[in-house]
Amino acid sequence: MRKAIAIAVLVLLAACGPQLGPLERGETGRVVRAYAGDTLELDSGLRVFLAEMDAPRGEDAYAAQAQGELEALALHREVLLAYGGARRWVPRPREGQTEVPDEAAIAHVFVKSEGGRWFWLQHEMVSRGAAFVRPRHDNHARSAELIALEAQARQAERGLWGRREYSALSARAAAAQAIAADISCLRGAAPYRIVDAEVADARVFDRRASLRLQGAPAETPFSVVVFGESFARWDGPALASLTGARIRVRGPLGVFRDEPQLCLDHSSQLEVLPVGQSR
Structure with missing residues (x-):
């Protein structure tokens, strides 16, 4: 009986969707591309910067692994965006530039797994040591939670925290x-x-x-x-x-x-x- 009740509760939670807490619900979509370890592109064409965190990129140590983690967690999956601060990044035109890139979302991302469970992408990336916390004055709603997770990952030397470059x-x-x-x-x-x-x-x-x-x-x-x-x-x-x-x-x-x-x-x-x- 208890087992049946527990299963029912889990099913109900999954049906209710992700637990956003103080964040405001945003757009939905499917991830078609991951850039580095902190940027996604949705099937709508919207580019999404993961709020309150950053990841190695380019030639930085652990950049390839960070992108690999992001792809494994989010690529081709349904996601929900949620906001706790500034919602958009608007690029400034460069000198001589005739076309300005489209604006990008700055959001917390919740991913629906194959089993129907929703998880907070920033939580997973920081917990695995695939990203570090980067709060800003206009985006810091959940930085305290992320910093605590980062401290655990650093203590365990998970991911990038096992590299001398990130000490x-x-x-x-x-x-x-x-x-x-x-x-x-x-x-x-x-x-x-x-x-x-x-x-x-x-x-x-x-x-x-x-x-x-x-x-x-x-x-x-x-x-x-x-x-x-x-x-x-x-x-x-x-x-x-x-x-x-x-x-x-x-x-x-x-x-x-x-x-x-x-x-x-x-x-x-x-x-x-x-x-x-x-x-």
């Missing part, structure tokens, strides 16, 4: 990579990295904050910075209180006035780590 950087290594990139952190090409370090000095000003991290060379001090609209809408831990705290931050590396830095766009990009935790 969390020290302040010294982050400073070196920022200088090598030699680009503004506001540029799309800026390298996106995770850094674990202790805050040597936290300073908050009228319109910006700077967290200088321990471990970088004295001649190239490395800081985590928050400025502009990101500073104005900050809703995370009090930045001025972080001196001496060990933090994990994720964001683009850049250089400003010859000083290397990592820029934060939203408070979900900063974690205050328990004493002794550094993975």
